[in-house]
Every structure is written in structure tokens, then in C-alpha cells.
Amino acid sequence: MGITVQNITGSTAMVIWPKMASCVDSFYSVMYHPNWNSMLSSYSRKSFQKEERVPTTQSSFVVENLAPLTTYIVCVTCQSANPSSDQCRVFNTLEQDPASASNTKKDLALGIWLTSSVLLLIIAAILLYGCLHLLCRRRRERLQGQNGTSEQDHGMAWTKSVACTSEELGRQSQLMQDTEEKHPGGIQLATIIENPSVCKEPVMTKVRNECQRQDSALL
Template structure:
């Protein structure tokens, strides 16, 4: 039996099949299901969700209330028979192009995606700027350059009262102040 599905829309389809002279029952059984378990279970009658009974005088029917963008598994058999492979057909319903919700949902998803991309670019830019700004050398008052960690060390030593900058030390070390030895930090300061 050659089952043909035609005039498929988002919610309906026409099905036709040739006359079966071996079908002595009173109706054809048109079974279809959007669930592919029907196919996987080996064409069992009980695995189909929907079954319509069509009189044997007819060889076509109109399926309605289908779901848009859905693949269906359909079989046409005589009244009490389980379907076989040549009595079955697979077809898909297209999307309902007039549905404004499909377009709106797509536009919303695209907007969220673009917003996330822009936010990630801004965050990456801020992080890159911070890394570059931290690593760059900063000129000091004397015309020499020091790194930010040296400046931070000088500020810390100046606030603790152990900062001693003589012109002699500056000449030896190229303007970079060396921290005092650890031993001098451990001895108490006396006045």
C-alpha cells in the first residue's frame, strides 16, 4: 500500500492510499503520532497516540489540529492489523509563517545575544586596560622611570618612617630606592 501525504500546512495535511482488496473490514485505520517512539517500537498499533477510522469506501482523509514544525509518523492499515513498513509515511509540518510570536522570539534571542556580546567586550576592554595600565612605567619627578610597584614600596616606606633618600643612594641605584635590610626593620627605632 503506498501512502501519500500532500497539501501539508502548519496545522493540517491530506493523506491518500490505494484501495486494498484484501481489506474485508469495515474501515481503514489512519494512525499518526508526533512521537518517534512509534517507529522505534516496531510499528505497533498501541504506540500511536491518534487513530482515526475511515470507511473502506474512502481512500483519503484530511488531518487537522497538527502541530507546526513537527515531524509525524503516519500509518494506514485495515481495521485490526498492525502496520508494516510500506503502509507508513513520515512527514513534517512547516512553521506557521504568519505567527508573529516566532519572529518576536527570534528577535528577542538575537537582542539578548548581542547585548551579552557587547557586555563581554566592555568587560574584556576594561580588564585589558587595567592590565596595561598596571604594567606600564610611570615617570617620577627626577626624570627617571620606576614601576608602580617601586612607587608603592616607596610610599609604604615613607609612611612607616624608614624612608631615607639621599642623593648618594640615588646616584648608585639609578633613582630606584632600595628597601632597608630586614635586620634594620626588626630592631626597634630609638630616638
């Protein structure tokens, strides 16, 4: 069949074959396997590790991701046919070229950097969430403390108001008792002093009339 392998490197090789007039299928099968030995003498399709499908309009294919310094067997057949010996070639890959090794190292470094960046972002997100949660909890505790203080101040103010009211009532009661002792007939005057709102007339007029009645009684 005249299959040839060209441009062999440590990881790639170009396979070239003549067009098959007898192949009426829609694509060619390019099969290859590393570490070829006599166990592949039957050339069964199941014995090959890799298989690529190439349109029948092409007559070449670049095999990639090969291992350096390795013996490979490659076969090209029609879509579903098993390969024969004249449809296969054996070739050896070269040492890994410096450019490929450099690219591999770059890819490895890039992968490590991406992984580290993702881990750092995850750690930063966890720390940020923890800080925000702690701040919210402290703010909530501060607001609760302020509300408790306000309620306590309100209670103290109400207690003081009650105490002042009681003291004022006691003072008025004492004043009324003193007025009764000094003026037996002055109950109405004490009542007027204690609750002036019940009077429809001015307070001074009431006091003047009461004094006049007491003077007339004495005369």
C-alpha cells in the first residue's frame, strides 16, 4: 500500500498513505499502538490502543501525544476493515525535544498556579464570610444592649415620676390637715387649694367671702 511515516519527533509523527480506490467508506481508520511485538501479528483492530477517523478526502494524518523513545506500529485501513501487513509500518519516536519539554513544564506550572489561585480565592471567601458574620453578630448585640438600657432608663423615669407624684400628694394632704387645725371652718378653703379646677369663681373671691362669714359669726 505504500504507507510512510515522516517528521517523527518525540511526541508526533506524520502518517502518509496513497488513496485507496477500492475504499468506498466515508473515512479511513488510522490505528497505532506502542511497544509493538509479535502478539500483534494477527493485526486485529481490538489490539490497537488508539484509533483515529480521517475523511477519505485526506491522505495524511499527524499522530500526536506519543511517548518519546518508543516503538510504535501504525496501520491505515478503510472504515471497518482489519489491517493487513502491507497497510502497517513500524517506527520509533525520538527523544523529547527541548521545546516540547519546556511547554510541558509551562503547562505544569500554569496548572499549579491556577490550582493555587482557586484555593486562595476559596480561603479568602471563607475568611470574608467569617468576618462579616462576626461584625453582624457584634452589631446585633450592641443594638440589643442599647434597647435594654433605654427600657431601664424609662423604668427609672417612671419610678421617679410616681415618687414625685406621691410626695406631692403627701405635701398637699399635710397642707390640708394644717389648714383644718388652724381654721376649723376652712375645709372648703383647703378643698379649693387642693383642687382649684372645681371652682367656677376666682379663688381670691372665695377666700374673701369665707373670711367675711367668719367675721360676722364672731360679731
